[in-house]
Amino acid sequence: MKEVILVGRPNVGKSSLFNRLAKQRIAITSDVSGTTRDTNKTQIQIDDKSCVLIDSGGIDDSNELFINVKNNTLNAAKCADIIIFMVDGKMLPDDADKKLFYSLLKLNKPIALVINKVDSKKDEERSWEFNEFGASVVFNISVSHASGVDELCEWIYKQLPQANLKFDTDDFDEFLEDFNEQGELDLDNKAIDYENKNIKVGIVGRVNVGKSSLLNALVNDNRSVVSSIAGTTIDPVNESFVYNDRVFEFVDTAGIRKRGKIEGIEKYALNRTQKILEIADIALLVLDASEPFTELDERIAGLVGKFELGVIIVLNKWDKDHDGFDKVAFEIRDRFKFLAYAPIISVSALGGKRIHKLYPLIQEIYQNYTQRIKTSELNALIEEAVRTHPIPRDHGKIVKIFYAAQFGFAPPKIALVMNKPRSLHFSYKRYLLNKxxxxxxLNGTPVVLIPKNKGKSETDI
Incomplete structure (x- = not known):
């Protein structure tokens, strides 16, 4: 465990700071210079990290006793890991303080110059005189008024090694019980048999991208009417297909046009399309490789994201050489950043090219979409991720994940039980998702991460 030592001349407030950081009166304090003569140690806690705090005797050369105290203090400083060098902010700096500070700098340890007793504007102005020390880390504090101490603690915290995260199993079990009582836990929900139910696959895209041709190719039948007239399909068309003993229910949805171009009964077709997506498991987002991608393609893709479906991006009418696939895929990734998890496959529905690759891909994504991640593995991953890249603080206050729990399927839904859910930045959430x-x-499936307050029924996000 790291040791933090308080060093300075007599009567600069080392023992007072020691007591404040220890949150109890351990060291004897008085106005009498040299009250502390021996080193005093105690273990303290700064948020989730621990260290040993050492209160040393004041350094003074005035007599033989204080010389012995000085030698004892300097020896302790050599053994310590972090040095807090304290001076009296009511006084001007002197050569003895500077000489002592420079000697401690040579130890090549983290060191902070702490100017105590800064209680007024006048004291703050005087503290600028201590710039001549050339210290890179300086704090103005007033132990008696508790000002500046939090900033000092934050600096000490950064010098300490990352805390060893240990999830409390008892708390975790209690959380699962509470979550279940709130009706949010779906892990043991027998109402939906994900392993045996039919896999519902919605085929979506703008008009005339070849959705109906794709359905016909998938089920080896001319089930949907195909023509070059945009908007031929109005009603959703269902067709089942058995693959590896699993039933795939394909639905060819009506082509979606820009809102201003929705005519007649196509207005109702749009509503029915959205309803199909509400009950679908997997969406085949069909794009036309023979034409430039449009803003409407992006809007339709947004529907897939809205309904949190598993998704495959199907690049139809692909009659080109595969040399250009990487370029087109790059453009798709750039346009549909919110579907970065979706695999891209090129096909030719009319020619039947690469259609056979869709079946195993649909089955794989469905398994990912409905999978249960082991609690122990999930928490081990979160622990490792936080240790590697600690969560940024919120105004100096630590943000901590107590444990994680998957509470739902289709898609996987994971609660992060925390002390400050609102303080988890979206960029850190993205970091955890990537991990x-x-x-x-999790290929092809979204993952829902929900920061949640420990012991509260409502999510705090």
Whole structure:
């Protein structure tokens, strides 16, 4: 455990700071110079990290006793890991303080110059005189008024090693019980048999991108009417297909036009399309490789994201050489950043090219979409991620994840039980999602991460 030592001349407030950081009166304090003569140690806690705090005797050369105290203090400083050098802000700096500070700098340890007793504007102005020390880390504090101490603690915290995260199993079990009582936990929900239910696959895209041709190719039948007239399909068309003993229910949805161009009964077709997506598991987002992508393609893709579906991006009418696939895929990734998890496959529905690759891909994504991640593996990953890249603080206050729990399927839904859910920045959430995708097979499926307050029924996000 790291040791933090308070060093300075007599009567600069070392023992007072020691007591405040220890949150109890341990060291004897008085106005009498040299009250502390021996080193005093105690273990303190700064947020989730611990260290040993050492109160040393004041350094003074006035007599033989104080010389012995000085030698004892300097020896302790050599053994310590972090040095807090304290001076009296009511006084001007002197050569003895500077000489002592420079000697401690030579130890090549983290060191902070702490100017105590800064209680007024006049004291703040005087504190500028201590710039001549050339210290890179300086704090103005007033132990008696508790000002500046939090900033000092934050600096000490950064010098300490990352805390060893340990999830409390008892608390975790209690959380699961509470979550279940709130009706949010779906892990043991037998109402939906994900392993045996039919896999519902919605085929979506703008008009005339070849959705009906794709359906016909998938089920090996001319089930949907195909023509070059945009908007031929109005009603959703259902067709089942068995693959590896699993039933795939394909639905060819009506082509979606820009809102201003929705005519007649196509207005109702749009509503029916959205309803199909509400009950679908997987969406085949069909794009036309023979034409430039449009803003409407992006809007339709947004519907897939809105309904949190598993998704495959199907690049139809692909009659080109595969040399250009990487370029087109790059453009798709750039346009549909919110579907970065979706695989891209090129096909030719009319020619039947690469259609066979869709079946195993749909089955794989459905398994990912409905999978249950082991609680122990999930928490081990979160622990490792936080240790590698600690959560940024919120105004100096630590933000901590107590544990994680998957509470739902289709798609995987994971609660992060925290002390400050609102303080989890979206960029850190994205970092955790990336770590999850690196560790587990989540190809083609969204993952829902919900920061949640410990012991509260409502989510605090």
């Amino acid at each position: 999850l995708r690196e560790r587990f097979n």
